[in-house]
Amino acid sequence: MLGWRSDVLVRPAKAGDASPLVKVFAESWRGAYAGVIPQKNLDGIIQRRTKAWWTAAIRGGDGLLVVEHAGAIAGYATYGAARGRGRQQGEIYELYIAPIYQGVGLGEHLFEACRARLDGRGLRGLVVWALAENAAASDFYWRRGGRPFNTIREGFGNTQLEKVGFCWA
């Protein structure tokens, strides 16, 4: 667990964040999935996360946090009610830190903030899904106490990729 840091701020996304989120999304998804998700599909996913998409998500209200480092948006997370029918009621849908900001503790701050907000909503237990090929993400969740409980396959074009579900009691 990290202590308080004056250069790091986790907060709900606000209107002016839409443009930086387009960039953070593109950089973090390319960094995580280039060579894993087929290029054409990855390009499509990134192209769909337009400024308008983020503006609508921000207007939608709760469930979208950003982490700022020294005033710049370094990453984001989305969270809410678990989509599956398991015992865990909360889910972090996406948690992404831009590559140049990775490994300095920002992901941990964001993760803890999501957990606190899910707790605050009365959602008990947590699920996160990560691509099996994304070893860094699996390691990160394992070290935060998550344990694999299920796998599913997801199709990207003709490529089937395995996703691992991590859960916290």
Ligand SMILES: CC(C)(COP(=O)(O)OP(=O)(O)OC[C@H]1O[C@@H](n2cnc3c(N)ncnc32)[C@H](O)[C@@H]1OP(=O)(O)O)[C@@H](O)C(=O)NCCC(=O)NCCS
């Ligand atoms: C996986 C990911 C979210 C992790 O976030 P991150 O900011 O890189 O990770 P952190 O720096 O918070 O944590 C990494 C480790 O470094 C430690 N650390 C690094 N710098 C630190 C610092 N300055 N102070 C304290 N701890 C630090 C953390 O405690 C943590 O250690 P541990 O996991 O052994 O306990 C991030 O790398 C990422 O976005 N990756 C690409 C996208 C992705 O895979 N997302 C998840 C999809 S499911």
